[in-house]
Amino acid sequence: MNRIDALIVAVATTLLAACSTPMPSGAELDKLTQDILARSFRAEGQAKLERISPDEDNRLCAESDQTGVALDAKVAQAIEARNMATIQPPKDGKFLGDWKQGEAIAQSGAGKTWTDKEGSVNGGNCYNCHQISQEELSYGTLGPSLYNYGKLRGVANPNSVESKPIVEYTWGKLHNARAYNACSNMPRFGHKGILTEVQIQHVMALLLDPASPVNK
């Protein structure tokens, strides 16, 4: 045994003596995290305990985020396919509502917390992460700027055939962003029942209506 080995053994022995239990494995730590989660929260208002039992999509993305290991391409595709299947076109066939109401929805961060009344009107939280109209200075930068969203994409008439692909994509993105990006940080507004179909139509108008301040 050379000196360094001896030192390592000595240190290891000391550490073992100080901490009778060795460090658990990754799987054991995953289990411990689940146990601690179960002991650390209580239901409050509409925020029930089921909200800390993530679905498979979230479990996979969280693991990838935490370990820094990108999802296998096939796994990512499967997540996107699953979420794509949830997207419903508007029942009345109308993709765009009223941009003014869309602006109010984009401004509001209300809804779904334990202090919100169940069934109260939810907001879209949009300005928390995105620049949208130029007038609102208080916008977040977690998501890309949506200023001139329709204009930059050449949407002169949202009802035209040329605009159809971008209109449908935007509808899908608002309904369920994970259909296009497996681990997107954007909430699944339609799929998770955060915004109603009518509300999504209004936000669509905010982004795509040439009359909206977003496209001025």
Added chain:
Amino acid sequence: MSDPMRIRAQAAGGNATIRVLMSHEMESGQRKDGNGKIIPAWHIQDVTASLNGKPVMTAEWGPAVSKNPFLQFTIKGAKAGDKVAITWKDNRGESRTDEAAVT
């Protein structure tokens, strides 16, 4: 009973800068409680300051002054060791006086 004020009085260049923090709700009278009832206004109305017992400043405040108010002002000629006393009175008739030495 109200909590004490925090008074910092620092001498510089022949004057003393006084910084005061007061512990007070400063309820504006504009807000409603959970049942939609107006929460009555409750705020500091009068503030007075004295240097070594001699009044040097009076102020009248409205309900718009922020909760846990901050006030900064400057007393001429005050030097280290001088005593600065601040008194506030609110619209419920409560009052409080605290004192600090200029450092």
Added chain:
Amino acid sequence: MSCLNSQATAMMCPRGMTARIQIALTVTLFAWAGAAMAQKSSADSIAEYRTMLQDGNPADLFEAKGEDLWKQKRGPKNASLEQCDLGKGPGVVKGAWVELPRYFADTGRVQDMESRLLTCMQTLQGFNAEALAKTPFGKDEQNNVTAIATWISAESKGMTFNLSQSHVEERKMYEVGKRLFYLRGGSHDFACATCHAQDDKRIRLQDLPNLTKQPGAANGFGAWPAYRVSNGQMWGMQLRLNDCYRQQRFPYPLFGSEATIALGVYMGVNGKGGDATAPAIKR
């Protein structure tokens, strides 16, 4: 005098001003001179607003109250907290906060500042720690816990974070905290990491510290307890995390729960070497 200051502009020295007034005005007018400059970005304006708030943080009021409470004989046993062991031995307050959360042999748990205070309030003063943990924020003894935590943190102001990872329980809590940090859930699929795992991002106008590394971890973790301007309340880390989880649309984390303590370990260890700025003033 102030006119020679490198930050000063000609605007700070209007005619007729006496030298004496100039001195007194320096602090106040610094911001004013800034305001007079043309074409400032909104980010600059917000930074200026925050600077204006720094002088005169109402957290001072809570700090003073906390120190009083620490020394006061209170509770069923009519005792003070002066013999409380925050990790550096009974009664040692200075420097305690920058090493919390840590493992405590007497309780066999990793504890943060607030949960440790409950232990001391029970063992020394005879309060019921479980009942204190269940008391809503902002009510009764919870206010006192916050005030005491404010004072304890202030006693470490300017020191650098140095959390221990020598005990296996401390290392386990770091790993659990990391997993919790990335856990996506709630109606909106949010994790702590959604907002706090990148550099130079903001929500609305608020800068979001990247809590996974320095300097973000110490900037974020090291600022609480902080005075919240928006509601005029003093918030400890337990309430800070509670409201994060509320906005994440998660269920309600229990006061002093293992989950919130594990997150404290994760952030605190990530912030090693960073400055403790608490008690801060926040929007």
Added chain:
Amino acid sequence: MHTRRETLRHSAVVAGLLASTGLFPQYAQAFDKVAFDAKTIAEAVKAMGGAAPVESKDVTITGPDIAENGAVVPLGVSTWLPNVKRVLLLVEKNPAPLVAMFNLSPDIEAIFTTRSKMGQSSDVYAVAITHDGKAFFAKKEVKVTLGGCGG
């Protein structure tokens, strides 16, 4: 540069705000401080004669351009005019515009800083009232933004 029309409007606004405090009978005239046209402003200011508030470079108001939170907006007033009896801080669009009034004495400087609540973006005014009842003012616009997640 202020146009004359703007200057008159500000003067009238200040007079109206002073009147609203109930502390200054000389301003307690029938002011509708909202709907002015230039003609009525001019007439209103003329009617006040020497008492019309005058914008002055010798009065300063300090405050942020943008307040991240309307609950706490740092505001300061200072003046080096002679013969000043009291100084006031006013927020035009607050339900009660008068934030604070400080009475001067020979023992203090005419420099005060405090913090105000603001319900919305507004002009804020610092006003100095002299012993002979004249009013001099400075004005600043403060934008109030919505901060945080808003949830």
